[in-house]
Amino acid sequence: MTHIIPPKTAHVFSRVRFIMVQPSHPGNVGAAARAIKTMGFHDLCLVAPRYPDICELPEAHALASGAGDVLSAAALVGTLEEALAPVTLAFALTARARDLGPPPCDIRQAAAASRQHLGAHENGQVAIVLGTERSGLTNEDIARCQRICHIPANPDYSSLNVAQALQLAAWELRYALAVETGLPLLPSTDKASQQAGSEPAANDKVQAFLAHWEQALVAIQFLDPRHPKKLMPRMQHLFARSELSQDEVDMLRGVCTAMIKACR
Amino acid sequence: MTHIIPPKTAHVFSRVRFIMVQPSHPGNVGAAARAIKTMGFHDLCLVAPRYPDICELPEAHALASGAGDVLSAAALVGTLEEALAPVTLAFALTARARDLGPPPCDIRQAAAASRQHLGAHENGQVAIVLGTERSGLTNEDIARCQRICHIPANPDYSSLNVAQALQLAAWELRYALAVETGLPLLPSTDKASQQAGSEPAANDKVQAFLAHWEQALVAIQFLDPRHPKKLMPRMQHLFARSELSQDEVDMLRGVCTAMIKACR
Known part of the structure; x- marks a missing residue:
């Protein structure tokens, strides 16, 4: 407009x-x-x-x-x-x-x-x-x-x-x-959703999570490092478009840690 | 008109x-x-x-x-x-x-x-x-x-x-x-997205994956079923907005299966 x-x-x-x-x-x-x-x-x-x-x-x-x-x-x-x-x-x-x-x-x-x-x-x-x-x-x-x-x-x-x-x-x-007239058409987003952790994660944080995720997938023997196929590019594609928040990255890194620990 | x-x-x-x-x-x-x-x-x-x-x-x-x-x-x-x-x-x-x-x-x-x-x-x-x-x-x-x-x-x-x-x-x-539009609903120009498995997953497939994911998170002891907190709603939120393809759902279900198997 x-x-x-x-x-x-x-x-x-x-x-x-x-x-x-x-x-x-x-x-x-x-x-x-x-x-x-x-x-x-x-x-x-x-x-x-x-x-x-x-x-x-x-x-x-x-x-x-x-x-x-x-x-x-x-x-x-x-x-x-x-x-x-x-x-x-x-x-x-x-x-x-x-x-x-x-x-x-x-x-x-x-x-x-x-x-x-x-x-x-x-x-x-x-x-x-x-x-x-x-x-x-x-x-x-x-x-x-x-x-x-x-x-x-x-x-x-x-x-x-x-x-x-x-x-x-x-x-x-x-x-x-x-x-x-510039009247806001959408209800203002709640303050809660603007809290620190729900800010979008920076790219380096997402990449660090993906590296961790790869280790976890290897640990559970889902990913064979000798024959990785297209698995990681597909994961990258999935998580990149999801616009992860920092909170979500932290949560997913917790999952990675638990996966690796469970295999010990 | x-x-x-x-x-x-x-x-x-x-x-x-x-x-x-x-x-x-x-x-x-x-x-x-x-x-x-x-x-x-x-x-x-x-x-x-x-x-x-x-x-x-x-x-x-x-x-x-x-x-x-x-x-x-x-x-x-x-x-x-x-x-x-x-x-x-x-x-x-x-x-x-x-x-x-x-x-x-x-x-x-x-x-x-x-x-x-x-x-x-x-x-x-x-x-x-x-x-x-x-x-x-x-x-x-x-x-x-x-x-x-x-x-x-x-x-x-x-x-x-x-x-x-x-x-x-x-x-x-x-x-x-x-x-x-007045114009035909054009198929996506992205050939890759027209392959069978890259069609968007139906909601029941996504829900079935989330149920499987929950089991896997319990198996690796990341999710405590007695104190689930907000974990699954947050996972639901993350994966629902990602508009997963059927291929991706299949891939993620493979991860779930491997997680559960790794804990046996």
């Missing part, structure tokens, strides 16, 4: 909006809130939901799990136009390609384009627009978006529901934006 | 297994089946599920939606060891880093490593291993895997359930195996 875009991860994440057009199942709205929060976003916008109080229904809250705050703060608007008002780059997430409409891409490409857009424009705002559970987005909805994006699922069974699709889109955006 | 999916795609997808350890909610198993099928995979394996008929329960079928075939064909086994028997590269999907254990990566890196592994080894088989809903994977489970992988979610709210985690992993694998 060559794009280094400065600070304020939280700020970048706050410039991404997830828009659900005419959602009818409270459970899906709750699951969407959860998916959004899990990936570090919080802006959910509902266009003309089937029930005006959809965010307060028990099923929505049950599936939102700990993301009730995202649910409660969800914006409710009457039209997609209103939902897109502050948005500078909108992706219509659709199941299949259309004859007409904005240029298509997949959600990974959409995430990369979003990163670029948000990095280049301090006031840029990205949206992912999802259609109804039953019929997706209308051509009119799609025409309001700058781009179309797809999730290239199994063509024989592309049965993702709207909450799952949103989950994948949120993940892709998180991955793209976190890389860009 | 300009990507061309290579002809061997179906075959490659059949070499990916999703393993759920001790699942207790039928709904999660059903949702997992759906996620697997949506992304073009079909191999689901359940280790010691809470209910032996978990795949037949109504909630499982309801959430599997059209993926009842994946559910019906799911393999049920008693131990993770059995589930991993044919597997050559297993990723433990965990929520956080561990002190001890295989090297960590995120699920995108895991997917890339899987693509490479499956491309390089015609008989390679990859697995994603998911833990229980409540407590995840044990250290012992993790030690049976070659790698650990994470989903770098929102650190303040990483509330992904097991089915959602599986969904993201399946998506990453699909993207890596079919969409991203």
